[in-house]
Amino acid sequence: MEARILKRERLSQLIDAFIEQYEVIAPTDDSSYGIIGSASEMHLTKAKPAKSPKDFLFPQREILIQYVLSGEQVALADPPVPAPVDRILFGTRPCDAAAFPVIDQVFGWDEVDAAYFQRRERTVVVSIACDEPCETCFCTSLGGSPAGIEGSDLLLTPLREGYHVQIITARGQALVEQYERLFQESDRVRNRERAALEDTWRDAIAETVDLAGIEGADFESPVWETLAQACVDCGICTFLCPTCHCFDIQDEGDPNRGERVRVWDACTFYEYTRTHAGQPRPTHHRRYRQRIMHKFRYYPENLGKVLCVGCGRCIQYCPVQIDLRAVLEAVKG
Amino acid sequence: MRSSEETETLRVSETLRVSDPWEPRIFAFLCNWCSYVGADLAGTSRLVYPATVRIIRLPCTGRVDPVFILRSFQRGADGVLVSGCHPGDCHYSKGNFYARRRMRMFRALLEFTGIDPRRVQMSWVSASEGQKWAQVVTEVTQELIALGPLRA
Amino acid sequence: MQAITENIRREARRLLQEEAVDVVIGYELGWNGVQPVPVFVAQPADVDKLIFNERCTHNLAKYLVGREGYLTSRFRPSEETVRVGLVAHPAVMRTIVALLREYQFDRADLTILGIVDGTPVGLEPDVEVGRVEVDSAKEEQIRAQIEELDRVSLAERGEWWRKQFSKCIRCYACRQVCPFCYCEQCVADENQPQWIDRSPSLWNNMAWNLIRTYHLTGRCTGCGECDRVCPVDIPLRLINSRMIAEVSLAFNFVAGTDPDAKPALAAFQPDDTAEFVR
Numbered sequence: 185m186e187a188r189i190l191k192r193e194r195l196s197q198l199i200d201a202f203i204e205q206y207e208v209i210a211p212t213d214d215s216s217y218g219i220i221g222s223a224s225e226m227h228l229t230k231a232k233p234a235k236s237p238k239d240f241l242f243p244q245r246e247i248l249i250q251y252v253l254s255g256e257q258v259a260l261a262d263p264p265v266p267a268p269v270d271r272i273l274f275g276t277r278p279c280d281a282a283a284f285p286v287i288d289q290v291f292g293w294d295e296v297d298a299a300y301f302q303r304r305e306r307t308v309v310v311s312i313a314c315d316e317p318c319e320t321c322f323c324t325s326l327g328g329s330p331a332g333i334e335g336s337d338l339l340l341t342p343l344r345e346g347y348h349v350q351i352i353t354a355r356g357q358a359l360v361e362q363y364e365r366l367f368q369e370s371d372r373v374r375n376r377e378r379a380a381l382e383d384t385w386r387d388a389i390a391e392t393v394d395l396a397g398i399e400g401a402d403f404e405s406p407v408w409e410t411l412a413q414a415c416v417d418c419g420i421c422t423f424l425c426p427t428c429h430c431f432d433i434q435d436e437g438d439p440n441r442g443e444r445v446r447v448w449d450a451c452t453f454y455e456y457t458r459t460h461a462g463q464p465r466p467t468h469h470r471r472y473r474q475r476i477m478h479k480f481r482y483y484p485e486n487l488g489k490v491l492c493v494g495c496g497r498c499i500q501y502c503p504v505q506i507d508l509r510a511v512l513e514a515v516k517g
Numbered sequence: 518m519r520s521s522e523e524t525e526t527l528r529v530s531e532t533l534r535v536s537d538p539w540e541p542r543i544f545a546f547l548c549n550w551c552s553y554v555g556a557d558l559a560g561t562s563r564l565v566y567p568a569t570v571r572i573i574r575l576p577c578t579g580r581v582d583p584v585f586i587l588r589s590f591q592r593g594a595d596g597v598l599v600s601g602c603h604p605g606d607c608h609y610s611k612g613n614f615y616a617r618r619r620m621r622m623f624r625a626l627l628e629f630t631g632i633d634p635r636r637v638q639m640s641w642v643s644a645s646e647g648q649k650w651a652q653v654v655t656e657v658t659q660e661l662i663a664l665g666p667l668r669a
Numbered sequence: 670m671q672a673i674t675e676n677i678r679r680e681a682r683r684l685l686q687e688e689a690v691d692v693v694i695g696y697e698l699g700w701n702g703v704q705p706v707p708v709f710v711a712q713p714a715d716v717d718k719l720i721f722n723e724r725c726t727h728n729l730a731k732y733l734v735g736r737e738g739y740l741t742s743r744f745r746p747s748e749e750t751v752r753v754g755l756v757a758h759p760a761v762m763r764t765i766v767a768l769l770r771e772y773q774f775d776r777a778d779l780t781i782l783g784i785v786d787g788t789p790v791g792l793e794p795d796v797e798v799g800r801v802e803v804d805s806a807k808e809e810q811i812r813a814q815i816e817e818l819d820r821v822s823l824a825e826r827g828e829w830w831r832k833q834f835s836k837c838i839r840c841y842a843c844r845q846v847c848p849f850c851y852c853e854q855c856v857a858d859e860n861q862p863q864w865i866d867r868s869p870s871l872w873n874n875m876a877w878n879l880i881r882t883y884h885l886t887g888r889c890t891g892c893g894e895c896d897r898v899c900p901v902d903i904p905l906r907l908i909n910s911r912m913i914a915e916v917s918l919a920f921n922f923v924a925g926t927d928p929d930a931k932p933a934l935a936a937f938q939p940d941d942t943a944e945f946v947r
Binding site: 585611614615617618619627638639640 | 818823824825826827828829830831856864865872875876879880882883886887908911912915916919920933934935936937938939941943945946947
Binding site: 319499506 | 699700701704706707708709727731736737744836838839840841842844845846858863866867868869870873894897898900901902
């Protein structure tokens, strides 16, 4: 595959050049990605932001319809969506990028989420490889890698000198060609350096989980009773997860004017499956079981992919440090 | 900045038109037994006072929950007035005592988080104090005019 | 710290062997062998999992109350009374005092393995398993940050808090780790009517955070867990500490220090002052 080299000192230049033509989204602090106005607003560290970039394809708050009443008439209006903009999502990690093809499946399933795919079409993903995987990362157990290419259009890998720029898709190719003046050609030596580094980083992943047998996870097993004892039923694991995609639809307004919005929801919340007929998952054991079964059994059965990319945020940010890796080991069939 | 598509519409009831020149909108929570009657007396006495209040009747100021106040701001109020019986005269004996403590703490919370606490006012107006009601609304209106609209 | 760990294990073993409790809730080392996590020990053979160190900050009283609380859950058969042994560091001791004052459970159902720091709590642990120092450095830090906020104008402060609350993702971790957020139906989840809208717009987030803080006023015992768990680093301890100070100043009441004192907002004095009232 084709590759380029980007000198380290050229990175800011490249980003600022992107900003002139595109809406550029990059990590802005330790907790999130955001739209940046200049390269100096970027916050690139060894760790990835707490929030995944899924917000930019699947917004946490998305207006579906607006309504206005005047007299007896109800007027519905499409939301004031800004004109579709070409965007570059910069600085994603391979795990976050790999999540996009996974959730593409559900957003394109029985009902196609047109707005999601519109954003997806217009977003070029330029990822950066992880030269220091966190203690909680386990992407390799899900078929990924600290320098994996799944879901990205371009992948920047830090070499001893400069970044190796892997061109993965035609979109990535087009982007590189647009800014060709900032890149240099890569060569066999540097390509080999990239491959060798990737091997080192793969080995640096602290803990791996062998997922063979996970689809045999037993719904009735008593082990579920103790796995989630400490769980407090918040939404951190769900909201930070790059593949979680459950949502709720709410109407927010007053009797005269308002909007119907789609918002993120979490199966860990007590209210999630609460219906007028009752609550089939009243305890957090049942909700946690649902979460794991959905991600590692039902989603793969229905849509062909495991609903996890091994980013490890759920482990890192869980208020009681529940370790998904240990859970998976315990429930494997 | 969050996702480029986040927008929040200002939801203001169409029946509450923005006046010109601007006048503050005050949502007033009045207790049924004292202040509501006092306000009614101001009306039957043909007292003239600013038409800035929109009155909501409650059994007692003890019923006032800060969610009402925040919702009022969200729905277009520039200020909120809570008015009830004088301490010791509460129809339910104690409701206004609790309200007094609650409003004090809620205003302190607003002040710390940068919402001017003068947008949340309180008064004791009895059933026979029509004059006082008119006076209170006049003063609160003036204070809010000085503060300006909640949303610029 | 090692002595405290030994004491906890010894007492837990005794309590479980004598069947004085059904479960001991404490801390064990988590997945990385460094960070403690809550653990629920029901067998004497498992007591060696229990540890205690300065990283043990989780407010374990959370597991006593609420919909699935060990002492309050209605999902257990009513004949079954669960008796709990709880490892309680100083903030947890204060929490227990305040929860008892809110009639959340019977003192008799709880065996407290207390770690004290000398500040008055008005509650004796059933067993004192250790003593620690008050973390005055942290308290000083909070005080300094609040003072800094007080120095700037109202508008600047408002701007700063709006920036903080715009980060909120409504994960409700702050609520879920808090022992005082034990309502079976939180006001934020009420939709008949819906006072706090669900979506994470700035105004909705402000409503959520302000109301949670207000509902904790006069109740929060300052464990700091809400601040620790927030995934987007909203400095919740500043706002809750501020309200602890406001309540103390206005009503001479500090939650969790006196088991006989009525919570400040559930009480009144006929001559309470409120200068803002016309």
